[in-house]
Amino acid sequence: xxxxxxxxxxxxxxxxxxxxxxxxxxxxxxxxxxxxxxxxxxxxxxxxxxxxxxxxxxxxxxxxxxxxxxxxxxxxxxxxxxxxxxxxxxxxxxxxxxxxxxxxxxxxxxxxxxxxxxxxxxxxxxxxxxxxxxxxxxxxxxxxxxxxxxxxxxxxxxxxxxxxxx
Numbered sequence: 001x002x003x004x005x006x007x008x009x010x011x012x013x014x015x016x017x018x019x020x021x022x023x024x025x026x027x028x029x030x031x032x033x034x035x036x037x038x039x040x041x042x043x044x045x046x047x048x049x050x051x052x053x054x055x056x057x058x059x060x061x062x063x064x065x066x067x068x069x070x071x072x073x074x075x076x077x078x079x080x081x082x083x084x085x086x087x088x089x090x091x092x093x094x095x096x097x098x099x100x101x102x103x104x105x106x107x108x109x110x111x112x113x114x115x116x117x118x119x120x121x122x123x124x125x126x127x128x129x130x131x132x133x134x135x136x137x138x139x140x141x142x143x144x145x146x147x148x149x150x151x152x153x154x155x156x157x158x159x160x161x162x163x164x165x166x
Contacts, residue, residue: 005049008058012058013042016062021035027074028070038066040069041065041069044065045062114165115165116162120157123158124158126144127158127159137152137155
């Protein structure tokens with residue numbers, strides 16, 4: 001949206017805000033939720049100006065959007081008691097790795113890369129074709145012009161070095 005349209009948008013929102021809040025309040029019967037949904041209505045339309053193409057009654061569109069958001073909120077609130085443990089979801093532990101785990105993982109990956117890089121060229125090539133590209137020993141042998149038994153020997157060497165280095 002250009003600056004003029006944004007200013008008009010803001011003026012329309014401010015003029016309809018009380019009516020919008022009243023519509024939402026009747027639906028959700030909670031002042032805090034009403035404030036949140038009023039703000040959500042503004043943000044939804046502010047961040048997606050493409051939704052407003054062809055809208056002739058912006059004030060009405062605000063009210064309709066707010067009413068729909070309130071209805072969605074109420075629908076979710078009615079469904080939530082049937083889902084076990086929903087009340088305590090904000091206390092669920094974050095499953096992302098800690099900063100320490102990320103650093104340790106990067107160090108381990110760096111050490112693994114050094115070991116792979118130190119392998120003899122043919123052994124490294126066999127290992128990467130097997131582990132990175134998922135090729136079978138027969139496919140690797142065909143691709144490199146060596147027997148599957150030689151491929152197996154290279155893999156044993158690579159895995160022994162990786163085990164010793166890690």
